[in-house]
Amino acid sequence: MGETYLKGQMTAAVLYGKEDIKIEKVPIPTLEPGEVLVKVNVALTCGTDLKVYQRGYHARMIVPPALFGHELSGVIEEVGPGVRDFRRGMKVVALNSAPCGACFYCLKHQENICEDLLFNNGAYAEYIKIPRRIVETNMLALPDDLSFESAAMTEPLACALRGLQETGADIGDTVTVIGAGPLGLMLVQVAKLTGCKVISVVKRAEQVAAAKRFGADEVVQIGKTHDPIDRVIDVTEGRGADVVIEAVGRPQTWQWAVEMVRRGGVVNFFGGCASGTKVELDTNRLHYSEITLKATFHHTPQTVRKAFSLIAEKNVKSTDYVTGEAPLSKLKQVLQQMLDRGSQIKTAIIPGH
Numbered sequence: 001m002g003e004t005y006l007k008g009q010m011t012a013a014v015l016y017g018k019e020d021i022k023i024e025k026v027p028i029p030t031l032e033p034g035e036v037l038v039k040v041n042v043a044l045t046c047g048t049d050l051k052v053y054q055r056g057y058h059a060r061m062i063v064p065p066a067l068f069g070h071e072l073s074g075v076i077e078e079v080g081p082g083v084r085d086f087r088r089g090m091k092v093v094a095l096n097s098a099p100c101g102a103c104f105y106c107l108k109h110q111e112n113i114c115e116d117l118l119f120n121n122g123a124y125a126e127y128i129k130i131p132r133r134i135v136e137t138n139m140l141a142l143p144d145d146l147s148f149e150s151a152a153m154t155e156p157l158a159c160a161l162r163g164l165q166e167t168g169a170d171i172g173d174t175v176t177v178i179g180a181g182p183l184g185l186m187l188v189q190v191a192k193l194t195g196c197k198v199i200s201v202v203k204r205a206e207q208v209a210a211a212k213r214f215g216a217d218e219v220v221q222i223g224k225t226h227d228p229i230d231r232v233i234d235v236t237e238g239r240g241a242d243v244v245i246e247a248v249g250r251p252q253t254w255q256w257a258v259e260m261v262r263r264g265g266v267v268n269f270f271g272g273c274a275s276g277t278k279v280e281l282d283t284n285r286l287h288y289s290e291i292t293l294k295a296t297f298h299h300t301p302q303t304v305r306k307a308f309s310l311i312a313e314k315n316v317k318s319t320d321y322v323t324g325e326a327p328l329s330k331l332k333q334v335l336q337q338m339l340d341r342g343s344q345i346k347t348a349i350i351p352g353h
């Protein structure tokens, strides 16, 4: 391609272990054929990053010391040999993974559980290298009028869309979403956009207003007057919801989900619990009430594109989810604040500052 590749150092966040990150100079990645170097404009914080920060690793994605962060958008700085669809200067969103497209699961259109799902991390940095497979499958060019911040939400929104889609929820159905973190709120929003009646089960007082803003018709706050299960049963005419999506990731709320769904309804265990945990479920209720239990994890290239078009059409905007901005140098403080207060929805980390 005749381009001269950037050489030298960049600033990046390096995860060393439990609550241990340092902002350091590291080499700018060099490109192999098919790869692309993106200058990161925005990297959004996310609950997964927070877990990674808290635990110091991620079973499937990150072994320290490592670059991390995975919700990003930016501008292509360099393209490796053989890249055809992208050029230097294009604004893009690059997803955090890409399936192989050839294994048993990919051929069954379950690309999210691909045997060889390739993850890419390192959004909290001035530059990030995008591997060939992601360039070819899960990197999308931004229309001119789309903000970097909104585009960077493609990844979590793709997970939320897939979560709803797999339940079969349709216009007029009652969907209960347990949890009001960013993903819980996105599930509320996409269920509302689908034409469902949405019940949001939240924990903290400030989440009540957030859930309403994203379209919840009813908000049930845990710990206020009623048992949350009874309350959901009450507002669904004594039946329970058609669909219940658990977006907390705790065994107790998994159990609630099963108790909040109607006969013949569908439960999606969307929130992943800590490994080794177990739940106890009433076998009679599952069988005689014909309850369908599902779980969804991650996204597929199809839901990535759906999410991107919802964002490009401005149906989902970053201004609703991103509550603040901070330079890369403040990343540790931002994550620590999220841990302590749990109130920020998402913060836009700006590596260039």
Ligand SMILES: [Zn+2]
Binding pocket: 046, 047, 048, 049, 070, 071, 155, 156
């Ligand atoms: Zn995320």
Ligand SMILES: [Zn+2]
Binding pocket: 099, 100, 101, 102, 103, 104, 105, 106, 111, 114, 115, 116, 117
């Ligand atoms: Zn595969």
